Amino acid sequence: MRDQIAFKNLVQRNIASEASSLAPPPSGSVIQLPFIILNTDVRTVIDCSISSDKYRMGMSLGLESGKCSADNLIVAKSLIPRSLETYVIGMARGTSQTSSFPGDLDSASLNGRRSYSHSSTALSESRGQTPSSFNEEEEDDDNDDDEPSSPE
Secondary structure (H helix, E strand, O other): OHHHHHHHHHHHHHHHHHHHHOOOOOOOOOOOOOOOOOOOOOOOOOOOOOOOOOOOOOOOOOOOOOOOOHHHHHHHHHOOOHHHHHHHHHHHHOOOOOOOOOOOOOHHHHOOOOOOOOHHHHHHHHOOOOHHHOOHHHHHOOOOOOOOOOOO
């Protein structure tokens, strides 16, 4: 949830910056969105790691440390669905447990038990692989040639 708030906050900041200048931002002055798109063979294993310090730019509005101001709490609540506001309030106070898997914030994870909302995550972990390295649907369609599939 913190990642979603930080992402939406970053997007809003970039949109406001572009609108106020009426020109594209100078090279190197905008934080790029954290996405990587790869097109590889089905059998390729991708090992990707990201720095643990994702919040140093202040885009999570102090939620990562439980030191969110009243103004920042209002902004954070505006960036998420209304049904999740109680969790954000808990994070702002430093009393809420958070999940490390997107989509896993449910009653089981808040009670200390891990549950998975994505069946592919549970399936890939049970096989000892990362979600990005296993795709059951593509494995069935494998045609034994070493060329990447075309987008057609």
